[in-house]
Amino acid sequence: MADLGLETHGLAKRFGRTTALDGVDIALPQGRVLGLLGPNGAGKTTLVRILATLLRPDAGVARVAGYDVARQPAHVRRHIALSGQHASVDEEIDGRANLVMIGRLLDLSGRDAAHRADELLARFGLTEAGARRVATYSGGMRRRLDLAVSLVGRPRVVFLDEPSAGLDPARREELWQMIRDLGADGVTVLLTTQYLEEADTLADTVTVIDQGRVVAAGTPAELKRRVGGHTVTVRVNDPADADRAATILAAVTGHHPERSARQVAVPVTRDDDFFQITAQLHRQAVDVSELSLRLPSLDEVFFALTNTAVAPASRRS
């Protein structure tokens, strides 16, 4: 068996009468990034808290970095780090002091803790800000410090709970690059997110959970394929050609195309349809400016899998 960074079998947790997790199975090889997606209250946070040894499962097994979270929590804690909405830094002291303190708690000597702190400040672009109180930091700087603090002990598994919630797009992109670097370092990452774009860009594999159950798992591409077929979109130069293009698309696929002035789009289910469409467009000399075959976005996948549109809003977070 390949080394697994994370592994759960039949993990279950109840809070009173609410079932937060109802038999979750996950297997993630060391060094991969898993995107955990699900609507609010799906059980994402509960799962992270069990894996981080903050909660005990009612049933099932969870292994992190090779150790059982229920039986060997002390071993697990040596190899994990928690960051994101449910972890935090001290606002009243400066950024560097936050890093040094965690280093000292991880039994680094004073000198090693200081050295590690400076290294991480540099890596996360916080060298200048290191001597300033965290209370003066911007949201993006604080997230970066939070991530830096979680890396002090060189963890093998990092849990990022909604790491970019509330960041503007530029800051988010910055943070994403830092998370990609983690994966490149061989760190196993479990990322919970509500931004599908985030899972799409960062995760090697995605697990979608809803009401405490895994409803889908696979690479982003696999999930997209699984949920819906591809869409062929044709954009024509001359709006007068749009009708002919629509006729071709309808004839080949048997579906009713969606159209605007210059653009026609239709779902395709057979692999051969795309080539049939291009051949027909060519034969009938339709002047095409753009022709694309695309997978559904992860948003569409997510909504299809979790039926979010009809989900009750009152589930437990």
Next chain:
Amino acid sequence: MTTSTIAPPPHRPSRQVRHSLILARRSLAKTSRNPGAIVNGVVTPALFLVLFLYLFGTAIAGATSDYLQYLFPGILVMGAGLTGLVSTGTNINIDLKNGITDRFRSLPISRLAPLLGSVLADVVRYLAAAGVLYLIGTLLGFRAQGGFAAALAAVGIAVLFGFCLSWITVLIGVTVKSAEAVLAFSFLTFLPLQLGTSLATPATSLPGWLASWVGVNPVSAAMDACRALLNGTPAGDRVTTTLLWCAAIFLLFCPLAVAAYGRRE
């Protein structure tokens, strides 16, 4: 996995103490930017000192200078109780709320360390408060008549008592939902515990029902013990009683608080 055979360092007492001291320093660094706890540990007892002294001094003891000798040791003990009351319970509760606690609990450190660290920081805060109170007392005319060693022992007892009492607030801090609730709960206990004592007047001068409460109140024992040591009068069994109370409170509330902290979801 090759590293599976590496055992984590055991929770050796020396490691626990070192982690606690690191976290105590954290707590103190936070206080120095937010000195409310010390202010409260000084201002409230100092207010009671001045108020009682000039309101009741002449009536109870005939002269304020005599009354000061009686009143001041109790004020010192009150300061110990109050410093911990306001800082520890609230700080721990705030940490639980904002997520720092999750970080600590996912670190390979003992669950005792963050709590002990916070209480140890209280000891330092209390020593600072005691120093200021002692200065105020001396300016008002208080003189320790039991000698230097006895005065040190008195402060030691007050600190120890404050340390043990803090574990009650720690337990409240990790169990109760919000910091406001911690404060409300703490202040509810202030009146019977701190004022229902021999602080202002000996238990013998009180009506029967109150005298019996004051008699069993552990805070009274600590105040009596400090008073005897500072004034060089016989302490009787009050020092022993105080130490027994300290042990009982600590041994009951410290494990309860640590267990509640570990279980908190």
